[in-house]
Amino acid sequence: MAENREEILANFQGITAIEDVAEAIYHLEEANWDLLTAINRVMPQDGNSSMPQISDTHDVEMIDDDISVITPKTHPPDRKDSNEASTSSPRNNSNELVELQVHCNNKMHEIKMSGAATVNDLKKRLESVCGVPVCRQQISGLGGSRATSTATLGSLGLPVNAVLRLKAADQLMADDEVAERLTATYTLHVQHEDKDYTLKYPGTKTVQEVKNDIYSLTDIPARHQAWTGWPTVSGLDETVLAMVGLDLPQHELTVRRAPTKQKEYKRIIVESSDSENSSVEEVEDTGEGFTAEDDMFVDLVRSERLQPLMSENVEDEALGCIEFAQRFRTRYGPNTPNFFEGTLQDAIKESCLKPAKERKLLGVYLHHEQSVLSNVFCAQLLGSDAVLQTLAANFIVYGWDLTHPNNNNMLLTSIATALGPVASMTIRSIPVERLPALVIIMRVRSNTEIYSVINGNVGVSELVGGLVEALERFAVQREEDAKMERERDARQRVKREQDEAYQMSLEADRAKEEIKKQQEFERNQELERAESERQMEEAKKEAMRASAESRVPAEPSPSASPSEISRIRVRLPPPHDNSLERRFHADDTLAALLDYLASKGYPQENYKVISSWPRRDLTTESQSSTLRALKLYPQETIMLEER
Numbered sequence: 001m002a003e004n005r006e007e008i009l010a011n012f013q014g015i016t017a018i019e020d021v022a023e024a025i026y027h028l029e030e031a032n033w034d035l036l037t038a039i040n041r042v043m044p045q046d047g048n049s050s051m052p053q054i055s056d057t058h059d060v061e062m063i064d065d066d067i068s069v070i071t072p073k074t075h076p077p078d079r080k081d082s083n084e085a086s087t088s089s090p091r092n093n094s095n096e097l098v099e100l101q102v103h104c105n106n107k108m109h110e111i112k113m114s115g116a117a118t119v120n121d122l123k124k125r126l127e128s129v130c131g132v133p134v135c136r137q138q139i140s141g142l143g144g145s146r147a148t149s150t151a152t153l154g155s156l157g158l159p160v161n162a163v164l165r166l167k168a169a170d171q172l173m174a175d176d177e178v179a180e181r182l183t184a185t186y187t188l189h190v191q192h193e194d195k196d197y198t199l200k201y202p203g204t205k206t207v208q209e210v211k212n213d214i215y216s217l218t219d220i221p222a223r224h225q226a227w228t229g230w231p232t233v234s235g236l237d238e239t240v241l242a243m244v245g246l247d248l249p250q251h252e253l254t255v256r257r258a259p260t261k262q263k264e265y266k267r268i269i270v271e272s273s274d275s276e277n278s279s280v281e282e283v284e285d286t287g288e289g290f291t292a293e294d295d296m297f298v299d300l301v302r303s304e305r306l307q308p309l310m311s312e313n314v315e316d317e318a319l320g321c322i323e324f325a326q327r328f329r330t331r332y333g334p335n336t337p338n339f340f341e342g343t344l345q346d347a348i349k350e351s352c353l354k355p356a357k358e359r360k361l362l363g364v365y366l367h368h369e370q371s372v373l374s375n376v377f378c379a380q381l382l383g384s385d386a387v388l389q390t391l392a393a394n395f396i397v398y399g400w401d402l403t404h405p406n407n408n409n410m411l412l413t414s415i416a417t418a419l420g421p422v423a424s425m426t427i428r429s430i431p432v433e434r435l436p437a438l439v440i441i442m443r444v445r446s447n448t449e450i451y452s453v454i455n456g457n458v459g460v461s462e463l464v465g466g467l468v469e470a471l472e473r474f475a476v477q478r479e480e481d482a483k484m485e486r487e488r489d490a491r492q493r494v495k496r497e498q499d500e501a502y503q504m505s506l507e508a509d510r511a512k513e514e515i516k517k518q519q520e521f522e523r524n525q526e527l528e529r530a531e532s533e534r535q536m537e538e539a540k541k542e543a544m545r546a547s548a549e550s551r552v553p554a555e556p557s558p559s560a561s562p563s564e565i566s567r568i569r570v571r572l573p574p575p576h577d578n579s580l581e582r583r584f585h586a587d588d589t590l591a592a593l594l595d596y597l598a599s600k601g602y603p604q605e606n607y608k609v610i611s612s613w614p615r616r617d618l619t620t621e622s623q624s625s626t627l628r629a630l631k632l633y634p635q636e637t638i639m640l641e642e643r
Helices: 004-016 021-030 036-041 121-132 175-183 208-219 287-303 317-332 344-351 375-381 385-394 405-419 420-428 460-549 588-599
Strands: 058-062 068-073 097-104 107-114 137-140 162-170 186-192 193-204 223-230 250-257 265-272 278-287 361-367 395-401 437-444 447-455 565-571 578-583 607-611 635-643
Touching: 004 021, 004 036, 004 068, 004 208, 004 635, 021 208, 058 578, 068 420, 097 121, 107 121, 107 375, 121 137, 208 223, 265 375, 278 420, 317 375, 317 395, 317 405, 344 361, 344 395, 344 405, 361 460, 375 460, 385 395, 385 460, 395 405, 405 447, 437 460, 447 460, 578 588, 588 607
Parallel strands: 068 265, 097 162, 186 250, 361 395, 565 635
Antiparallel strands: 058 068, 097 107, 137 162, 186 193, 223 250, 265 278, 361 437, 437 447, 565 578, 607 635
8 A cells, every 4th residue: 555655646746746745745645645636636627626525616614523514615706616717737827816715713714815925925914814913823735845935826836726724823933933943944753663763844844744744654544643742732733843842853753553443423514505495414424434445445556556666586687677677667757767787797897897988887776665765766856857867977877676585685695796795784784764775886996886875865956966976076086097097008008019129129030030040041052052063073073084094095114115105294274383294105196195184183174285385275186186296296295274
């Protein structure tokens, strides 16, 4: 039932634009938490009166707690019926006429004033009509804390024929003291069973409005609440807190559910017409009938219960986040944060573990279905344009539902794994009555940690202020981290350039070494080739020399006739300074002489054989000519010249 009331409260505030939670709860309580009736009460539709549960032609006058009299409502002849004059929305034009029904001392007074008139003007008018001095007037139904002395009636958003209740304070106070009390903030410490609630209210709130708020927290309707601690004041429920006489700085209260009583309720209905005849009918209502009505209301609430934002036993964290984002958008509409669809570790990587200039804040939204603040926080605070723009530009938003214990434990495990046990303990220590909460996580000095926790009992301005404060701190830290990253990048760039230069030097040295080795190899190859060619050439020369030597005729014996011998002396070419000498037969051929010189290493292909006189190249002569014929007989000196 409490969850359904939260939904009704959020829808009612979204439709009627009433930001004051206490005022919204007051209207819903008056309409028995019927959304359509409460909307018609504040924003009457065309063709309907401002109070749809009461006949258009009757007013209600309270005689005592158990008897209500419905009396005929008369209209002045100079205006139309309220059915024709009512509009579909509250009056906002300050120039329109404001019509009020003021209940004072069991009498109803009809007041007409311009929308441009102030609350102070209304109080003066009430002083003249009802006889209650301005300084002692206690007015309920005028708009709560918005109804300051200088506020115009047209700016309060009053419905057509709004009903006000006027009571006189017990003691007369000075204007300064009244103003001081009305603007003061009163702290109420309310104890209910094993739970404690600390509530803060302005002095303009009535005791009845406080009781209605307690209904939202404890599920005890105001009519069933039994209180301990309220001061004894006549007409307590209609008295504003400033006039009750509360203890400062904090007032202690205790509330419990009153025991069920079998009480008869009697309602007297007076039917009247234009004639003088009228009839009175008494109807008795028993407590049993009322209990049955409550049971029917509970069944209706259960049938309209919203789907939770997350299944009871989520096994995969990423799928749970996707489900949370989809159901959150379905419940609260398109004006919602863009929740991250993935694990908490992935959200931290996406927001906190990027380079400083790309880094963002991480906002972890913790939801709880059993908290009375959840729907208001989601619909009004997270749906605010200022909050949405701030979150979209600077945050990665991760959402999770803590309602079910298994899901709660899964998130605490993820927090402990990603951020450590201290962060997990911080999340665990948030009480349910302070949920929902927005946990802001940022990267500080190479550590990812929780910066702040914004609880659900704040207003839009406080939420935006908390986000802006975190952004300012984050901007300073991000600039410091960016500076450190730039310096580190510069150092790494210098080191990288040095490493690249060193590697290039190594590569150059390696290339030079390879070139040197290649050149050495080629040189060795050339030397080997040259040596091989030389050896081949030497072998060839040796073969030619051996062949030539084999063809050289034998030298004449010493006993041979001198007339048959030719003595040849051969001068060797420079740098040799010696000579060769050999004896040949005079009839030996020139070929024998050339073969002899070739056997000594002077082949005719490389050397010329020159005779001294007359000078001639013997290699050009016929090799078959004898030494005698060539006049190399009996002796001759020849020279060798390189070709």
